[in-house]
Amino acid sequence: xxxxxxxxxxxxxxxxxxxxxxxxxxxxxxxxxxxxxxxxxxxxxxxxxxxxxxxxxxxxxxxxxxxxxxxxxxxxxxxxxxxxxxxxxxxxxxxxxxxxxxxxxxxxxxxxxxxxxxxxxxxxxxxxxxxxxxxxxxxxxxxxxxxxxxxxxxxxxxxxxxxxxxxxxxxxxxxxxxxxxxxxxxxxxxxxxxxxxxxxxxxxxxxxxxxxxxxxxxxxxxxxxxxxxxxxxxxxxxxxxxxxxxxxxxxxxxxxxxxxxxxxxxxxxxxxxxxxxxxxxxxxxxxxxxxxxxxxxxxxxxxxxxxxxxxxxxxxxxxxxxxxxxxxxxxxxxxxxxxxxxxxxxxxxxxxxxxxxxxxxxxxxxxxxxxxxxxxxxxxxxxxxxxxxxxxxxxxxxxxxxxxxxxxxxxxxxxxxxxxxxxxxxxxxxxxxxxxxxxxxxxxxxxxxxxxxxxxxxxxxxxxxxxxxxxxxxxxxxxxxxxxxxxxxxxxxxxxxxxxxxxxxxxxxxxxxxxxxxxxxxxxxxxxxxxxxxxxxxxxxxxxxxxxxxxxxxxxxxxxxxxxxxxxxxxxxxxxxxxxxxxxxxxxxxxxxxxxxxxxxxxxxxxxxxxxxxxxxxxxxxxxxxxxxxxxxxxxxxxxxxxxxxxxxxxxxxxxxxxxxxxxxxxxxxxxxxxxxxxxxxxxxxxxxxxxxxxxxxxxxxxx
Amino acid sequence: xxxxxxxxxxxxxxxxxxxxxxxxxxxxxxxxxxxxxxxxxxxxxxxxxxxxxxxxxxxxxxxxxxxxxxxxxxxxxxxxxxxxxxxxxxxxxxxxxxxxxxxxxxxxxxx
Numbered sequence: 073x074x075x076x077x078x079x080x081x082x083x084x085x086x087x088x089x090x091x092x093x094x095x096x097x098x099x100x101x102x103x104x105x106x107x108x109x110x111x112x113x114x115x116x117x118x119x120x121x122x123x124x125x126x127x128x129x130x131x132x133x134x135x136x137x138x139x140x141x142x143x144x145x146x147x148x149x150x151x152x153x154x155x156x157x158x159x160x161x162x163x164x165x166x167x168x169x170x171x172x173x174x175x176x177x178x179x180x181x182x183x184x185x186x187x188x189x190x191x192x193x194x195x196x197x198x199x200x201x202x203x204x205x206x207x208x209x210x211x212x213x214x215x216x217x218x219x220x221x222x223x224x225x226x227x228x229x230x231x232x233x234x235x236x237x238x239x240x241x242x243x244x245x246x247x248x249x250x251x252x253x254x255x256x257x258x259x260x261x262x263x264x265x266x267x268x269x270x271x272x273x274x275x276x277x278x279x280x281x282x283x284x285x286x287x288x289x290x291x292x293x294x295x296x297x298x299x300x301x302x303x304x305x306x307x308x309x310x311x312x313x314x315x316x317x318x319x320x321x322x323x324x325x326x327x328x329x330x331x332x333x334x335x336x337x338x339x340x341x342x343x344x345x346x347x348x349x350x351x352x353x354x355x356x357x358x359x360x361x362x363x364x365x366x367x368x369x370x371x372x373x374x375x376x377x378x379x380x381x382x383x384x385x386x387x388x389x390x391x392x393x394x395x396x397x398x399x400x401x402x403x404x405x406x407x408x409x410x411x412x413x414x415x416x417x418x419x420x421x422x423x424x425x426x427x428x429x430x431x432x433x434x435x436x437x438x439x440x441x442x443x444x445x446x447x448x449x450x451x452x453x454x455x456x457x458x459x460x461x462x463x464x465x466x467x468x469x470x471x472x473x474x475x476x477x478x479x480x481x482x483x484x485x486x487x488x489x490x491x492x493x494x495x496x497x498x499x500x501x502x503x504x505x506x507x508x509x510x511x512x513x514x515x516x517x518x519x520x521x522x523x524x525x526x527x528x529x530x531x532x533x534x535x536x537x538x539x540x541x542x543x544x545x546x547x548x549x550x551x552x553x554x555x556x557x558x559x560x561x562x563x564x565x566x567x568x569x570x571x572x573x574x575x576x577x578x579x580x581x582x583x584x585x586x587x588x589x590x591x592x593x594x595x596x597x598x599x600x601x602x603x604x605x606x607x608x609x610x611x612x613x614x615x616x617x618x619x620x621x622x623x624x625x626x627x628x629x630x631x632x633x634x635x636x637x638x639x640x641x642x643x644x645x646x647x648x649x650x651x652x653x654x655x656x657x658x659x660x661x662x663x664x665x666x667x668x669x670x671x672x673x674x675x676x677x678x679x680x681x682x683x684x685x686x687x688x689x690x691x692x693x694x695x696x697x698x699x700x701x702x703x704x705x706x707x708x709x710x711x712x713x714x715x716x717x718x719x720x721x722x723x724x725x726x727x728x729x730x731x732x733x734x735x736x737x738x739x740x741x742x743x744x745x746x747x748x749x750x751x752x753x754x755x756x757x758x759x760x761x762x763x764x765x766x767x768x769x770x771x772x773x774x775x776x
Numbered sequence: 777x778x779x780x781x782x783x784x785x786x787x788x789x790x791x792x793x794x795x796x797x798x799x800x801x802x803x804x805x806x807x808x809x810x811x812x813x814x815x816x817x818x819x820x821x822x823x824x825x826x827x828x829x830x831x832x833x834x835x836x837x838x839x840x841x842x843x844x845x846x847x848x849x850x851x852x853x854x855x856x857x858x859x860x861x862x863x864x865x866x867x868x869x870x871x872x873x874x875x876x877x878x879x880x881x882x883x884x885x886x887x
């Protein structure tokens with residue numbers, strides 16, 4: 073970026089469409105007439121609202137809201153400012169909900185709030201409230217709008233919409249490193265004149281310009297705070313006549329109507345519900361009018377964006393028609409040839425790497441644990457805890473439980489998260505969404521669902537939380553159900569561990585095939601049973617780029633930490649419960665309950681039924697516990713599964729474990745996202761499918 | 777706000793003094809204009825008409841009347857078409873693509 077264009081250009085007077093107003097807030101026109109609402113602002117905004125308590129606790133400092141379209145590097149920028157990773161990705165819809173951080177710029181403290189990426193203020197990024205409501209709910213004093221330096225024209229409409237709210241706006245022209253690489257330059261000085269807002273060149277990845285942009289936003293927010301408290305009267309500039317005289321008059325008319333409605337405390341002709349926000353003085357009457365008239369303003373904002381982009385952007389590339397290699401690859405990867413073979417190769421490659429690296433790491437860690445910690449614990453725990461039942465139960469958690477976390481968590485979950493982060497950061501995930509859209513449509517889902525469902529092969533829990541990126545409750549329910557049917561790394565480990573050594577790798581692949589068929593069948597059935605249909609796909613594709621190792625590592629680690637803090641405790645507690653049931657001998661009477669189904673219908677030994685039941689606590693234990701129980705019942709030679717179960721029995725067992733009831737952590741996630749009834753219904757559905765298919769398989773294969 | 781309400785706002789009050797073109801209030805597509813999904817890969821078109829019930833959603837992606845789009849590729853199995861709008865790429869379902877009419881822009885040969 074050209075050095076002379078760096079830095080703020082706030083308050084500049086634009087050619088014709090801008091007039092300077094003083095004194096008054098940024099929306100001085102409303103300020104002049106809006107005595108009622110401004111007066112209310114000074115007496116404390118919103119004690120009676122639902123978010124009132126939240127806001128009161130945060131009322132001490134000015135609030136800067138971070139707004140931007142998806143995938144503009146907003147979260148990376150946020151992380152840069154707050155020195156904390158915020159879960160960004162080269163895929164839309166990664167930030168869910170508002171994230172508050174306290175920041176300090178040039179000695180001024182402030183709250184910085186990262187909001188989910190949004191296409192417009194009318195968009196519903198979290199499929200709940202529209203973006204303008206999410207934004208105003210944090211009671212911002214200034215908005216830091218993040219725009220993409222490589223495609224400014226597409227981002228100007230959102231910046232304009234934010235500015236139309238009547239709040240101070242600072243614009244960060246982000247991804248400048250990417251723009252430099254593409255030889256695209258942005259005349260930030262001119263852009264600042266046009267937008268009548270300070271404009272900064274920033275790069276979240278290198279950190280360039282980030283502090284300056286934040287400092288400007290904090291300064292404006294602090295000034296607005298002071299103004300609202302009646303301590304200062306800042307000068308401001310407002311653009312006039314941007315949308316043509318007719319619409320400007322209409323804006324004034326609606327603003328007047330809304331202001332009268334707000335002062336009466338009644339919702340007079342207020343289809344958007346913005347009157348409530350006006351009543352709470354979170355925006356100006358004219359800002360409220362801009363929301364109400366957004367349907368007519370948005371196309372004009374896009375026209376302005378295109379026109380202004382022509383004035384501020386210099387594209388240094390030889391011709392608009394030449395494609396970069398990334399663009400060529402992106403184009404090729406979304407069509408049948410060679411897109412589908414590339415997709416298939418990546419999916420198979422991901423699975424193979426997970427099996428190879430995961431298996432190797434798992435074996436190494438298990439051996440290391442068995443050689444060091446395990447003998448130590450076996451001596452130490454009984455020495456410290458004299459009661460043998462408690463000591464042995466504790467050993468289940470400390471030895472077996474921690475070992476399970478190590479041998480499942482690090483090799484499989486972490487490996488998958490690294491692979492997923494590579495796919496995400498390369499921008500390929502949205503490509504898969506396009507390629508598979510029609511296929512997912514058969515399941516009542518948009519191609520976008522590919523993203524959480526691929527995550528489900530690592531762990532169902534993040535996948536279920538990840539279904540929030542889908543637009544409707546119907547889609548989220550369907551995707552969650554499919555996620556619970558998708559074998560996670562632990563269940564894949566059971567399939568591989570039970571079949572590959574004793575029956576052969578082809579059997580493991582066949583089992584995966586059967587599970588995939590059942591998943592698809594379950595999905596089709598669920599789609600037919602849940603009423604409604606999915607809306608058509610509209611998805612902006614992320615550019616393909618070389619993954620940045622630091623970002624990949626940060627993202628994988630961020631997710632892995634969630635696994636350690638959320639799933640690992642569950643696994644340890646589960647081990648403790650299991651250990652007690654096992655050590656106290658309560659486990660054997662249980663077998664009589666499960667026998668009719670397990671022995672007669674599935675044709676499996678009783679111990680397999682117990683292992684299946686305990687699979688609810690921990691799926692990967694379904695294999696370990698099977699071995700442990702078998703040793704108790706049949707003696708040491710049972711440590712080889714092949715000795716007491718036939719290949720057919722092992723196959724049935726692997727499929728049933730993989731498809732049946734999700735583990736307790738997954739169930740908890742389902743309940744949290746959808747409530748008890750859907751969680752129970754999905755669990756029952758998957759159990760039914762698993763037992764049905766298991767019984768049929770047992771008969772076909774000759775196990776029962 | 778549901779899409780119907782949104783549209784109500786988008787179309788505006790009937791007493792508005794702003795003159796509206798037939799397209800803005802949801803006029804019919806011109807028969808001379810091709811459906812967007814009829815564009816060949818690599819071809820460009822200028823958006824001439826958008827089904828008014830879809831306008832609110834598509835405007836967020838910069839698809840308004842007058843936007844020049846390039847059809848980049850079609851996904852397999854009758855899947856979405858990928859449009860190039862400037863530098864951005866937008867995938868939209870085939871059905872939605874049929875709700876957009878374009879005026880073809882002749883292909884210029886580069887020698």
